[in-house]
Amino acid sequence: MACNHPNVSQLCVAKVPFFNHLAIDEMVKIAEISKHHTYVKGDIIYQAWDPLEYLYIVHIGRVKIYQLFESGKEQVLRILEPGEFFGELALFTEKTLETYAEALEKTNICMIHRDKMQQLMKEYPTIALKILEQFSQRLDAADKLIGELSVKDVEARIASYLLDLMDKQQSTNIILPVTKRDLASYLGTTQETISRRMTKFQKQGIIKQEGHRKVSIFDVETLQAISLEEM
Amino acid sequence: MACNHPNVSQLCVAKVPFFNHLAIDEMVKIAEISKHHTYVKGDIIYQAWDPLEYLYIVHIGRVKIYQLFESGKEQVLRILEPGEFFGELALFTEKTLETYAEALEKTNICMIHRDKMQQLMKEYPTIALKILEQFSQRLDAADKLIGELSVKDVEARIASYLLDLMDKQQSTNIILPVTKRDLASYLGTTQETISRRMTKFQKQGIIKQEGHRKVSIFDVETLQAISLEEM
DNA sequence: TCCTTACATTGATGTAGGTCAATATTTCTA
DNA sequence: TAGAAATATTGACCTACATCAATGTAAGGA
Secondary structure, eight states: OBOOOSOGGGSGGGTSTTTTTSOHHHHHHHHHHOEEEEEOTTOEEEOTTSOOOEEEEEEESOEEEEEEOTTSOEEEEEEEOTTOEEOTHHHHOSOOOSEEEEESSSEEEEEEEHHHHHHHHHHOHHHHHHHHHHHHHHHHHHHHHHHHHHHSOHHHHHHHHHHHHHHHHTSSEEEOSSOHHHHHHHTTSOHHHHHHHHHHHHHTTSEEEETTTEEEEOOHHHHHHHHHOOO | OBOOOSOGGGSGGGGSTTTTTSOHHHHHHHHHHOEEEEEOTTOEEEOTTSOOOEEEEEEESOEEEEEEOTTSOEEEEEEEOTTOEEOTHHHHOSOOOSEEEEESSSEEEEEEEHHHHHHHHHHOHHHHHHHHHHHHHHHHHHHHHHHHHHHSOHHHHHHHHHHHHHHHHTSSEEEOSSOHHHHHHHTTSOHHHHHHHHHHHHHTTSEEEETTTEEEEOOHHHHHHHHHOOO
């Protein structure tokens, strides 16, 4: 269905960093060529080897991007928040991805076909620049993760992650965006180890856990020191 | 110095995927706004925290991009071959990088200032598209590495790496592009472990090593099987 | 608000691979 | 082509973390 709400601020394209610098009528035009789809928790948005033809933009909700190995082991690559996009490889290469995208909650996705997107990028060169900007940030994040995975021990990685979250959520009372299982996968470790280390942090008075997702950070300094420790 | 060789095929811009689709006079024009610099083995091209103002394109030689941790431990992120570029974050964000770039051998670099590059991208929208294409491939490679670092054991990672190299060099007699030390860093392990595993492979008759850099692959099948093994 | 199911914790145990240190080999330079 | 410097190998030892399994806790649908 075409996305033609009366109110521009409700358009998904208005939420996306690489469209929201355009004029309103331009955004409406883009909204018209985009399709919408709603998923519930656990829905697979695309699977490895699916022919990839769309750029997917998260409008509402959260999406988990991961790889799946033969053993059934999952590697979480990133969690997308509203305004972020995925499936971009479709736009530039013929490759199929070896990754999966799964809705973590009720999620509304805005899809734009590769051909239309290519056209758009030619028509509005600034769009490509905006995408480049996001790409370079993502590459930066990927590089950071690579470094941490091989140089820092699990404790440091968890500390580093909690601090990042604190920054992002602008509060010392943070809410984990995913289960500890997914978090473990993202940080290259296991549920059990995450659990043990966080209990340890709690015993040391650095943090306090409440329920499965809520974490209060008490001692930022110590956490910072731990996050810098290397193996 | 401006890059104004008489022969177009010698222009660095002619070697770079994101310029080489342009017309000859356009390439010449770009060559005129680019600077060249030659480095010898071990030279640092840029260091963490340096203000980053250029897009660097490898013309001749090879460049190692890495992070440096407090302990002095190094994480190799990628090795660039002629035609590949780095420093691209400079083009899109104000961030300084936390990475280092070092020449691995006598290397000639082509530099284009961020302002000029921005201008070029606006003038020739296809350039931005070409860069996007390389970016998405790089992101793909980074994701692959992240998955391997946390799911596969060292043996599988080495096997996987050797196979990639075989593909890239189109021969079963491959030459390691870096020292085993750098290779270890890239694969998230140590020199010693690499050494041990490769000796093991050799004893199993899967490969044969000659000198420090030459490796002949005898048993591709077995290597493939090993590369798929997970922890 | 119960109850089910998904999620998390805790304990016991094994091992891959890191570290340190000594030695060997290769490669490059003069 | 020797000889120094850079790289790599090998061995002994140790620990961080994965794994398996049992138990505990939380959250959301009916």
